[in-house]
Amino acid sequence: MSRSLAYFTDLALRRHEGSVITREGDLTVIRSPQNQGFWWGNFLLMPAAPQAGDLARWDALFARHHPGAKHRVFGVDTSGGEASDPAEFLAAGYQVLRDSVLTSERTWPPRRLSRDATFRPLASDADWAAALTLREAVNAADPGGHEPEGYRTFSLLKLASYRRAQEAGHGAMLGAFDATGAMLSGLGIFDAGEGVARYQSVETHPEARSRGLAGTLVHTAGDWAREHLGTRTLVIVADPEYHAQRLYESVGFAKTETQVGFQKRPAAD
Incomplete structure (x- = not known):
């Protein structure tokens, strides 16, 4: 098991999605041939935070294991949020990501419990198409969003991997649907093993926010995981500034933890 609970669950989800994970000494290499545009499906998990002078070595390792990749992404398999000496990474254009890892044995209903939508797992082709529409709407409203055509391709591949994992019994994508079948909010929750389940991709349509949909869906998914996956520990990762x-x-x-990563976008992105 990874020292970081967040990366333990990340790797479990990548396996469900069809990624290839290999070890080389204390280095973990994650490859997602089914979605090569997914940066965090094609990365290196390092055993410790970088020290001064490590940038060239890390970059060379990434180029060797992911030849042709334009991005650079490294995870750090620790739980305390250590980034050691990130100065040279920052100077080279990397972002240092420090996300909050939150856990719970069970959820409780939000103060604003939504009753104006149907909360359930995705089932039909129409449901999965609605999930794509939701993702595109969220991206379009994001000031830092991705180029639409490329993001659509990425999202189609990502949703296909979630659907395969769901059909294999590893978890589910759930949505909040209105009476027309439009998906107003969505998320995934998948088994990571050892009684742990991880949330993924919590999103709400820009025109449906502040209605209690996301909180209700997170609670619904927690109950679903406890019933259908035998989950004892729920894990969700969030940007502490959001x-x-x-x-x-x-x-x-x-x-309970802080997840650390280093990410450098492709020059043209």
């Missing part, structure tokens, strides 16, 4: 962490805390989650 309001979502407060939402998760409001339904029973508490921060």
Whole structure:
């Protein structure tokens, strides 16, 4: 098991999606041939945070294991949020990511419980098409969103991997649907082993926010995982600077770790 609970669950989900994970000494190599545009499906998991002078070695390792990749992504398999000496990475254009890892044994209903949507796992082709529409709407409304055509391709591949994992019994994508079948909010929850389940891709349509949909869906998914996956520990990862962490805390989650990663976007992105 990884020292980081977040990366333990990340790797479990990548396996469900069809990624190839190999070890080379204390280095873990993650490859996702089914979606090579997924940066965090094609990365290196390092055993410790970088020290001064490590940039060239890390970059060379990435180029060797992911030849042709334009991005650079490294995870750090620790739980305390250590980034050691990131100065040269920052100077080279990397982002240092420090995300909150929150856990709960069970969730409770949000203060604003939504009753104006149907909350359930995705089932039909129409449901999965609605999930794509939701993802595209969220991306379009994001000031830092991705180029639409490329993001659509990425999302189609990502949703296909979630669907395969769901059909194999590893978890489910759940949505909040209105009376027309439009998906207003969505997320995934998947078994990571050892009684642990991990949430993925919590999103709400820009025109449906502040209605209690996401909180209700997170709670619904937690109950679903306990019933259908035998989950004892729920895990969700959030940007500490974004309001979502407060939402998760409001339904029973508490921060237990910090996940650290280094990410460099392709020059043309």
